[in-house]
Amino acid sequence: MMNKLSTFILASIAVSSFSHADLKALDDHEMSATTGEGLGLALDNFVLDTEGAELSVTGIRSSAGEEIDIKWTSLYVMGEGSSEGTVRTPGQIGSYNHPYVIRTVRGSAGLDPNDPLYNEKYAQISNDLALLELATDEYQSDIQNSETFATFSYYQGCVWGQPGCDELVAEQEITAELDALNSSKASIANTYSIGLGTLESEMNDYYQSEIVPREAVVAQEQTEYDAEVVILGQRLNTAYDAYEAFMAIRPQADCEFGDNCTGLNGSACPTIGGGACRDARTAYNNSYESYEEQQSVRQDAYNELIEARKDLAFANNDSDSFSAAAGSYIEAVSNVEEFRVLCGLDSGDFNSCEGGLITRKEKTKEGIESVSVALASGVERRDGLDVGASFEFAVNSVNPNGSTTPRTDFIDINMKGLFVDGTAFRLWSAPDEQGDDELNAEIRLNLFIKELDISVCDPTVCDNDLAAKEASTLNLDNMFISLNLGYGEIQPMRLSATSDGNFEFELTKLRPGDDIDTNSQEEMQQFYNDYYENSPKSFISISDVRIGNSADASLGAITVDGLRAQYLKVTSRDL
Amino acid sequence: MNNILRHPLTIALTALSLPVCSLEAISDREMSTVAGQAFITIDASSYSDGTGEWAGQYEFTKVNLGLDIETLMTIDTLKVGEFDRVVGEDGTVPMTDQDGNPITQNGNLVAHDADLIIENFGLGRVTDYKDAVNADIEEFRIRDPYIELAYKVENGVRQIAGVRIGFAEAQGWLSGDLISLTGNLNGRIEGPASVVYDQNCNGQGTASWFQCVELGLADALGTQLVSTIDLVDGAVGTVGYSYGAGRELNEDGELQNPDSPYLDVPYLKRASWAGVPAGRSFTAPGSALEFIIPALTGSEDCTVTGTPACFPLTNFQSVYIGDESVDFENGGGATGAFVSLQTSSVPWEDFSGIEGSDRVLTQRGAFLNIAKFDSNSGVKYPLNLDLFSATNGTPREATCVGSLKGC
Numbered sequence: 002m003m004n005k006l007s008t009f010i011l012a013s014i015a016v017s018s019f020s021h022a023d024l025k026a027l028d029d030h031e032m033s034a035t036t037g038e039g040l041g042l043a044l045d046n047f048v049l050d051t052e053g054a055e056l057s058v059t060g061i062r063s064s065a066g067e068e069i070d071i072k073w074t075s076l077y078v079m080g081e082g083s084s085e086g087t088v089r090t091p092g093q094i095g096s097y098n099h100p101y102v103i104r105t106v107r108g109s110a111g112l113d114p115n116d117p118l119y120n121e122k123y124a125q126i127s128n129d130l131a132l133l134e135l136a137t138d139e140y141q142s143d144i145q146n147s148e149t150f151a152t153f154s155y156y157q158g159c160v161w162g163q164p165g166c167d168e169l170v171a172e173q174e175i176t177a178e179l180d181a182l183n184s185s186k187a188s189i190a191n192t193y194s195i196g197l198g199t200l201e202s203e204m205n206d207y208y209q210s211e212i213v214p215r216e217a218v219v220a221q222e223q224t225e226y227d228a229e230v231v232i233l234g235q236r237l238n239t240a241y242d243a244y245e246a247f248m249a250i251r252p253q254a255d256c257e258f259g260d261n262c263t264g265l266n267g268s269a270c271p272t273i274g275g276g277a278c279r280d281a282r283t284a285y286n287n288s289y290e291s292y293e294e295q296q297s298v299r300q301d302a303y304n305e306l307i308e309a310r311k312d313l314a315f316a317n318n319d320s321d322s323f324s325a326a327a328g329s330y331i332e333a334v335s336n337v338e339e340f341r342v343l344c345g346l347d348s349g350d351f352n353s354c355e356g357g358l359i360t361r362k363e364k365t366k367e368g369i370e371s372v373s374v375a376l377a378s379g380v381e382r383r384d385g386l387d388v389g390a391s392f393e394f395a396v397n398s399v400n401p402n403g404s405t406t407p408r409t410d411f412i413d414i415n416m417k418g419l420f421v422d423g424t425a426f427r428l429w430s431a432p433d434e435q436g437d438d439e440l441n442a443e444i445r446l447n448l449f450i451k452e453l454d455i456s457v458c459d460p461t462v463c464d465n466d467l468a469a470k471e472a473s474t475l476n477l478d479n480m481f482i483s484l485n486l487g488y489g490e491i492q493p494m495r496l497s498a499t500s501d502g503n504f505e506f507e508l509t510k511l512r513p514g515d516d517i518d519t520n521s522q523e524e525m526q527q528f529y530n531d532y533y534e535n536s537p538k539s540f541i542s543i544s545d546v547r548i549g550n551s552a553d554a555s556l557g558a559i560t561v562d563g564l565r566a567q568y569l570k571v572t573s574r575d576l
Numbered sequence: 577m578n579n580i581l582r583h584p585l586t587i588a589l590t591a592l593s594l595p596v597c598s599l600e601a602i603s604d605r606e607m608s609t610v611a612g613q614a615f616i617t618i619d620a621s622s623y624s625d626g627t628g629e630w631a632g633q634y635e636f637t638k639v640n641l642g643l644d645i646e647t648l649m650t651i652d653t654l655k656v657g658e659f660d661r662v663v664g665e666d667g668t669v670p671m672t673d674q675d676g677n678p679i680t681q682n683g684n685l686v687a688h689d690a691d692l693i694i695e696n697f698g699l700g701r702v703t704d705y706k707d708a709v710n711a712d713i714e715e716f717r718i719r720d721p722y723i724e725l726a727y728k729v730e731n732g733v734r735q736i737a738g739v740r741i742g743f744a745e746a747q748g749w750l751s752g753d754l755i756s757l758t759g760n761l762n763g764r765i766e767g768p769a770s771v772v773y774d775q776n777c778n779g780q781g782t783a784s785w786f787q788c789v790e791l792g793l794a795d796a797l798g799t800q801l802v803s804t805i806d807l808v809d810g811a812v813g814t815v816g817y818s819y820g821a822g823r824e825l826n827e828d829g830e831l832q833n834p835d836s837p838y839l840d841v842p843y844l845k846r847a848s849w850a851g852v853p854a855g856r857s858f859t860a861p862g863s864a865l866e867f868i869i870p871a872l873t874g875s876e877d878c879t880v881t882g883t884p885a886c887f888p889l890t891n892f893q894s895v896y897i898g899d900e901s902v903d904f905e906n907g908g909g910a911t912g913a914f915v916s917l918q919t920s921s922v923p924w925e926d927f928s929g930i931e932g933s934d935r936v937l938t939q940r941g942a943f944l945n946i947a948k949f950d951s952n953s954g955v956k957y958p959l960n961l962d963l964f965s966a967t968n969g970t971p972r973e974a975t976c977v978g979s980l981k982g983c
């Protein structure tokens with residue numbers, strides 16, 4: 002096997018700061034604050050290239066149970082600029098100043114923020130818990146920090162440094178977005194002549210006095226209507242059973258279900274010995290009449306339900322009924338909710354805006370400005386890695402008529418300029434509901450790829466026709482995934498396995514700490530507001546998706562901005 | 577072994593529970609029930625029966641993930657397919673304000689800047705959201721999500737034509753400010769004939785005396801009016817105003833919307849209104865007036881005999897995916913929901929279970945399919961409206977504790 006790890010240098014760095022001066026024994030207090038400090042790791046001039054080696058992957062099947070033959074035909078990891086792995090370019094994984102680290106640290110919850118041992122990253126984990134952290138390189142500089150640079154790149158809309166992408170426009174884009182948000186905020190604030198607190202108080206009064214009673218009436222009418230529908234169904238069944246019983250006795254009767262069956266319309270019973278027939282006929286006629294009566298009752302119940310709904314809709318939507326004199330109650334609800342989206346859930350005043358989307362976007366703008374200034378001053382960003390892999394799948398393709406045809410799928414993935422700085426996995430042990438220890442975790446994953454190219458063309462065709470290959474390749478520019486799962490002990494991520502061999506991943510429901518009175522509305526609402534304001538959200542963005550490189554082949558950007566799972570449970574199952 | 581490493585490798589993704597406490601051996605009997613779980617399968621298929629722009633050779637690869645997911649998830653802004661479209665081309669509708677007035681720039685109609693724009697998106701809901709002590713989560717449930725790639729093969733060259741993410745089953749509340757929608761949002765609107773009568777025949781409205789007589793009769797008979805609703809063009813005064821995509825035919829197969837500019841498009845792009853498209857009528861199934869009502873209630877200019885028939889999507893910030901009356905475990909989940917992105921036209925397989933459905937025809941750009949589906953108890957729609965509340969809207973389901981949205 003000709004796999005090569007060229008110039009492989011492993012450097013371990015003690016991250017602890019230590020002194021070459023006198024060594025002194027630590028007292029118990031100092032010792033209690035000490036943790037194992039960890040190990041740093043950097044790979045310099047790194048190249049991995051399988052150079053044609055193949056790996057077969059088995060165990061994956063189709064829904065029909067057929068084994069799928071998967072071949073992993075190539076893999077390379079090189080420095081940026083390797084021309085899809087064809088030019089052996091050494092890369093860096095961490096550095097002496099910015100190593101990857103494995104360390105154990107104590108949580109910071111309970112420590113004074115001025116305490117030298119306090120670290121905001123661990124602020125949601127108790128100081129009496131030790132956690133294991135695996136973290137990639139970190140950068141304070143906005144231009145080197147991939148999170149801020151990726152955000153800049155998204156607003157820039159193109160891969161910085163590529164032909165045609167040398168004019169700084171990101172700042173204008175974020176400014177325009179922020180202006181629109183501020184305009185929406187001002188529009189809502191200008192709608193009302195009263196303060197936010199007064200408006201909310203009026204809304205609450207109106208809700209209690211006008212909406213709640215009407216909702217109760219609607220619920221009551223709905224219950225009554227549903228009950229009448231059930232009775233209607235029962236009577237219909239009874240009538241049909243009676244009809245069938247009659248027809249079983251008198252099959253020659255010329256009477257359809259729904260008719261009033263009499264001797265005058267072809268449903269005569271024998272004069273002699275026809276007692277059972279007449280009884281059955283009467284039973285059917287009576288039961289059908291009862292069904293028709295119930296139809297009328299049901300219709301009355303429906304009409305009352307409609308009237309109740311109309312009355313509720315009127316209270317919600319009538320401008321004159323709501324005293325704020327600036328639209329209806331439902332409009333006020335919408336406006337207040339929108340204002341909170343823009344300015345934070347803690348908002349108490351139309352004139353202040355210290356949280357929410359506007360504050361978050363202002364911070365984004367600061368980062369973009371910082372990157373723009375650095376780039377304009379000629380500061381260069383470091384290179385990332387090039388990573389590529391190719392696969393072949395031998396599958397049986399199902400045709401529309403159900404027959405199958407053997408087919409080979411190819412997929413060739415090339416990532417140009419990949420960065421993972423700012424990523425961390427934190428693990429700790431904590432008791433579960435039963436008091437047993439379980440593994441808790443928190444993930445901060447940053448993945449930024451300047452250019453991701455995916456080709457599915459048969460290499461025997463496209464390797465000989467590079468124009469066709471380029472025209473059929475899917476290109477994703479500035480792909481950034483910032484995945485933040487878990488928020489310390491308030492919302493840990495739990496990993497476990499079920500007794501039948503499946504895995505279970507859970508982002509738990511929120512867990513208030515012991516210092517919060519869970520029976521207090523104020524404390525619980527503040528707890529939720531703190532979580533909403535401070536726990537990190539996740540982001541996924543791609544600044545451009547296109548096939549080939551022609552301008553009209555672009556599908557533009559994809560944005561998932563501010564994703565948060567307040568609860569998530571994923572359990573695998575056998576397909 | 578020259579350059580070939582051939583190891584049968586079973587990828588077993590086994591999540592580790594790390595019991596820090598004591599480990600106990602499992603018995604042979606317990607062990608016998610444990611198996612490597614095949615939670616990933618890959619299916620390949622092909623399709624070449626399409627016509628028009630969907631003609632040609634398509635191949636598909638679908639990766640199925642055997643997962644049960646329960647979640648309450650929110651996204652501040654979801655935007656897909658942010659590229660230039662020209663109003664009037666490919667079914668692209670004009671952007672409007674909340675009242676339906678078209679928005680122009682330099683005198684030209686403009687469209688929203690992305691195919692899908694959903695703000696304050698949410699899956700699942702918070703019950704008792706104003707009560708921080710007792711508020712609880714009602715999860716959105718998903719079973720067996722999948723990712724599918726579509727390839728188009730032309731002149732022997734294979735290229736990615738689209739990708740979609742969907743769910744075998746999904747159930748729960750989906751919320752969001754639907755700013756721009758491209759795809760299918762199927763709904764159903766119903767109400768008593770009295771709503772139409774009251775709004776048109778009590779000294780107001782535009783219905784003729786004859787129509788009022790018929791509507792009055794329908795009202796007296798307790799007639800229920802029903803229509804399906806879809807995305808429509810809500811830009812007042814423009815050529816496409818009140819039209820939906822495709823052809824509206826009456827029972828005799830006669831075209832009811834011959835002037836629609838969207839006759840030949842499979843769905844509208846960047847729509848922000850839904851309603852009863854021009855040319856479509858209400859029906860009164862099971863009523864004595866079943867054959868009269870359609871003639872009285874044809875939709876035109878976003879009204880049905882004077883009653884508003886088009887509504888801004890932002891009026892409806894929550895839709896229920898699935899059958900609310902049936903548990904998820906008993907088949908209450910909706911089938912066929914997906915979101916996709918196409919570089920060219922793709923005929924995706926339709927998993928809605930609706931009789932006669934075969935392919936969902938999509939074109940370049942993003943596509944959201946929140947469509948009707950067949951449950952055990954008949955065809956279900958994600959959007960269900962009453963005639964009297966559709967115009968005004970319904971409140972959003974809360975996705976936060978303390979507020980409806982914004983967290």
